[in-house]
Each structure stands twice: as C-alpha cells, then as structure tokens.
Amino acid sequence: MDIKLKKQTVYFSPFALLVAVVIVGTCLALAYWQLQRGTTKQYKLNYLNEKALQGVMSLKSVLELPSKVDKNGVLVSFAGQVDKQRYWLLDNRTLNGQVGYDLLVLVKVTDIDKYLLVNLGWTPASHLRSELPAIVLPEQILLSNAVIKAGDLAGFYLSSKAEKTDHWPKRIQFIDLQQLELSVSAELLPFMVYAQDAIAGATPHYQPVVMSPQKHYAYAVQWCLIGFAALVIFFYAAKKEVANEK
Secondary structure, three states: OEEOOOOEEOOOOOOHHHHHHHHHHHHHHHHHHHHHHHHHHHHHHHHHHHHHHHHOOOOOHHHHHOOOOOOOOOOOEEEEEEEEEEEOOOOOEEEEEEEEEEEEEEEEEEEOEEEEEEEEEEEEOOOOOOOOOOOOOEEEEEEEEEEEEEEOOOOOOOOOOOOOOOOEEEEOOOOHHHHHHHHHOOOOEEEEEEEEOOOOOOEEEEOOOOOOHHHHHHHHHHHHHHHHHHHHHHHHHHHHHHHOOO
C-alpha cells in the first residue's frame, strides 16, 4: 500500500496501518473519556459549591425537603445519642499510606424517629488481623458541619462476603443500608453523614471529588499527544523503510 505526500510516495504494509489506526484510535478514545470525566467532576464541584453557599441546614429541615431533591453535599448540623455498643468498621480504608478502617456509628438524632448512620472517619488497624481497634465512643454527639452522602454508598470493595459474627463491633467490606438495618433491627435514614470534626480518635478524610477536573483535562491532552506521537513514528518508519529499499 502507498500514499503520495507532496510528490513523495510512502509505502507501508496494511498490518502497520492497522496497528497505527488502533493505537491512535485508542488514544483518542481515552482522551475523550478523560475529557468527559473532567466535565463531570467540574459539574459536581459547581453543584457542591452551590450547596455550600446555602449554608448549614438542620437535619430536620433536610428531611422536610421533597424526596426528589438531591441531598448529596448538603451541610447539616444535628445532635443525638450514640449507640456505643453497636458500630461498624469499614474494611480496607487507607490514609497517608496506612491501612485502617472507617468508623461507622449509629446516632439517634433528637426529635427524629429513625437512626442516622454517621461516618466518623478513619482509624488505624491493629497489627494483627484478628484484633480490632479499641474504640471509645461518646454518649452524645454534636456535629455542626457534616456532609450528606446519598445514593451509592458501597463504592469500591474487595469482597462481597460479610463476616458472620454475633459480636460487636462488626467488620464490613462495603456499606449496604438495608443489611445494616437488618443487623440492628432498626430503621435508618436513607443516607449517610460524614463528620468533619474529629470524634472518638477518628480522622475525618471525606473528599467528594478526589481528582480535580484539571487533572482529567491534562490526561486528555496527554493521550492526544501520545496518539500524535504514534502517528508521527508510523510515517517516519514508513519513509525510512522506503529509503532503505532504494
């Protein structure tokens, strides 16, 4: 196969052309994917900033909002009684390269019938897998600036098998509100709240957007440059092959 470029003919094999098309096409597809992710992240950041401008709401006021209102990112304040005996340790959480758990507690919010699941943050794991960290929970909790997380709470997890034990605390691999309700025989509110203040020795670390839109845009440019480089190398190799045949 040959292509004429400015009165110069470049010869190359169909297989080489196929490889070049696949590589360039893949790079462009990855660039588009990163661009889409960046746009989605920017939309989410704009949404969260808009919610932050609305200020902190009481949890009771949030529950009075229509069910169709997206409550993700809403800042809330509340007080309640902590269930000191029954709590969960969300497995395989890392912070600054150290393995640990996220501490999930039940809170009976004042003037609300249902329980609220609160993520107090990260706590380090013991050296032995069989030993769970010692947690001392307060009787009461008062949070003036917590963040609501609704929708998919499971996220990424390594195993779907729950550890079977009748003892508390319980180690879990992912968050499933229905399963948690069954384990405590109580009704939970349909979302989780991330604490922003340090309680019970846990370290709050929730970030609604982990990677910035700018990084995704940079990756998109990077993939475009890789595809362009592959195309240049392909034509350079084809011209070199022609020169060697003369």
